Amino acid sequence: MTMAAAINSAFHLAMEADDKIVVLGEDVAEPIGGVFKTSKGLSTKFGTSRVRATPIAEGTIAGAAVGLALGGYRPVAEIMFFDFVTLTLDQVLNHAAKFRYMTGGATPAPLTVTTVIGSSHFGAQHAQSLEAWFMHTPGINVVMPSTPSDAKGLLTSCLRSPDPCLFVQHSGLLYGRKEPVPVGPHTVPFGRARTVRPGRDVTIVTYGPAVAVAEDAAARLAAEGVEAEVIDLRTLVPLDFPAVLESVERTRRAVIVHEATQFCGPGAEIGSRIQEELFGELLAPVLRVGGAYAPVPFSKSLSSHPTAEKVVEKIRGML
Numbered sequence: 001m002t003m004a005a006a007i008n009s010a011f012h013l014a015m016e017a018d019d020k021i022v023v024l025g026e027d028v029a030e031p032i033g034g035v036f037k038t039s040k041g042l043s044t045k046f047g048t049s050r051v052r053a054t055p056i057a058e059g060t061i062a063g064a065a066v067g068l069a070l071g072g073y074r075p076v077a078e079i080m081f082f083d084f085v086t087l088t089l090d091q092v093l094n095h096a097a098k099f100r101y102m103t104g105g106a107t108p109a110p111l112t113v114t115t116v117i118g119s120s121h122f123g124a125q126h127a128q129s130l131e132a133w134f135m136h137t138p139g140i141n142v143v144m145p146s147t148p149s150d151a152k153g154l155l156t157s158c159l160r161s162p163d164p165c166l167f168v169q170h171s172g173l174l175y176g177r178k179e180p181v182p183v184g185p186h187t188v189p190f191g192r193a194r195t196v197r198p199g200r201d202v203t204i205v206t207y208g209p210a211v212a213v214a215e216d217a218a219a220r221l222a223a224e225g226v227e228a229e230v231i232d233l234r235t236l237v238p239l240d241f242p243a244v245l246e247s248v249e250r251t252r253r254a255v256i257v258h259e260a261t262q263f264c265g266p267g268a269e270i271g272s273r274i275q276e277e278l279f280g281e282l283l284a285p286v287l288r289v290g291g292a293y294a295p296v297p298f299s300k301s302l303s304s305h306p307t308a309e310k311v312v313e314k315i316r317g318m319l
Contacts, residue, residue, distance in 0.1 A: 001181040004174040006152035007038045013185050014159040015046050021159060022050045024061050025078025029053040035080060036174050062088035066096045069109040074159060079115040081126045096164045097139030112158045118171040118209060124295035129260035134166050135236050141165040141190055142237040146211035149181045150234055153188030170209040191238030199229035202253040202315050205244055205270055207233040210257045210306055217311035236266055245277055252283040253318050259305050262290025284318040
């Protein structure tokens with residue numbers, strides 16, 4: 001399956017198993033089935049009472065989803081692009097993420113916010129990677145898959161979670177490479193990183209679209225006799241620090257790669273934790289390769305995203 005097909009499969013199976021799952025968002029119903037087709041066929045199969053196309057009003061989508069969650073449902077609020085999540089922050093981060101804590105566990109808010117990044121050809125207001133904002137707020141799981149199988153398994157875990165979840169998809173991965181994906185129900189647990197490629201000389205910690213960049217860099221380094229281990233975090237909250245630290249303790253070098261802005265990005269927290277825990281074991285400072293501290297440019301020729309060349313250059317310098 002492609003990642004889009006895997007996500008669609010997860011929705012179909014989850015909604016068959018749990019009639020409390022409802023989907024709200026712009027164009028999620030037929031005939032469109034979502035602008036990226038991840039909700040294709042859902043309204044035909046489950047009806048428009050469970051798959052509701054909404055006006056262009058992200059704050060209202062999130063507010064309705066929070067209310068449904070408090071009322072015993074498991075809503076999915078689809079926000080077309082990550083940039084538009086800014087209109088939902090009060091409802092999602094100031095309310096949904098805190099209800100369980102404020103009520104001693106009596107009032108959970110099991111909602112899932114799905115969104116998409118990676119569409120720089122639509123300009124700077126459709127291309128931001130804002131996952132660090134959500135990581136900074138306790139009470140919400142932050143998920144960003146890099147493969148079709150993980151996308152299906154992680155979305156299923158989101159739809160079963162008692163807490164709010166942010167499920168981030170990358171437009172460049174939705175219809176990219178295909179891979180075998182379980183046809184039936186499939187789950188991937190939160191907080192369990194995946195070793196994409198083993199190595200002994202340096203650890204590349206990454207997630208989402210940057211996993212492919214890290215794999216490319218590792219292959220280039222292998223041709224030079226350098227073995228890079230690639231760790232795909234899968235989820236940023238919870239974050240599998242034990243897996244990261246175990247790898248870096250062996251390789252004694254680490255580079256963190258992500259498309260999000262490097263300044264105050266997820267790599268800052270990960271790098272700080274590595275330095276604090278393994279300072280005496282490291283052979284070089286922990287380095288980062290992230291997006292430039294500037295709005296994402298429309299022009300592909302000016303792209304500020306990490307590349308395999310940038311990662312290889314950083315690692316050569318470490319060695």
